[in-house]
Amino acid sequence: MHIEKNVFENIFNTVMDVKGKTKDNIKAILDVALFCNRQNMELVRDESRIVKPRASFMLKKNAQLLVYKWLKILRFPDGNASNISRLVNMEECILYRMKSHDCHVFMQTLIPLAFRDLLPKRIWDALTEISHFFRDICSIKLNVDHIKRLETNIIEILCKLEMIFPPLFSDSTHTSTVWGKSWRTSPI
Numbered sequence: 330m331h332i333e334k335n336v337f338e339n340i341f342n343t344v345m346d347v348k349g350k351t352k353d354n355i356k357a358i359l360d361v362a363l364f365c366n367r368q369n370m371e372l373v374r375d376e377s378r379i380v381k382p383r384a385s386f387m388l389k390k391n392a393q394l395l396v397y398k399w400l401k402i403l404r405f406p407d408g409n410a411s412n413i414s415r416l417v418n419m420e421e422c423i424l425y426r427m428k429s430h431d432c433h434v435f436m437q438t439l440i441p442l443a444f445r446d447l448l449p450k451r452i453w454d455a456l457t458e459i460s461h462f463f464r465d466i467c468s469i470k471l472n473v474d475h476i477k478r479l480e481t482n483i484i485e486i487l488c489k490l491e492m493i494f495p496p497l498f499s500d501s502t503h504t505s506t507v508w509g510k511s512w513r514t515s516p517i
Contacts, residue, residue: 333432333436333463334427334436337432338350340436340440341435343387344386344388344448344456345393346387347422347423384495385452386452386493386494395447396447399443400413400424401419405434413431416431433467436463437464437467440457440459440460441456441457451489451493452493454489455486455489455493458485458486459486459490462479466479
């Protein structure tokens with residue numbers, strides 16, 4: 330669950346452009362210039378200043394407010410994720426005190442709903458696929474064929490995410506655990 334929390338926080342904070350927590354920072358943009366061929370994400374030099382371009386995966390302020398307002402009025406059955414609406418701070422536009430279970434619910438059910446009409450289709454599709462991956466990997470019953478399919482799918486999902494987000498988005502501290510072999514520790 331903590332891996333899922335880290336992935337959720339990376340996605341949410343980057344898409345919502347949470348100050349100090351986004352993975353789309355100056356260091357990431359400099360890495361894009363060094364390692365990637367994405368001119369649309371590189372710093373733009375003006376006569377007197379350097380400007381960071383707005384990324385296609387980042388919501389504008391009015392879209393961010395829509396997501397936070399939606400979360401504020403969202404209601405779940407008691408015990409499931411009933412306190413998510415209380416974690417929204419509308420003044421600062423931030424979610425705070427998110428527990429692992431809250432991130433788990435958000436990652437598996439709310440990400441596809443929250444960003445559906447706000448992000449470009451290819452970005453929304455990739456986020457929906459990672460959401461479905463976590464939902465499937467946490468399901469009660471898994472068979473060998475399903476696990477093999479998940480193992481193949483995660484490679485494709487990672488490639489899609491790498492084409493969308495900056496290089497620092499999936500840091501090695503949790504990526505190897507999720508995308509590597511250690512998520513398959515229990516015998517089938």
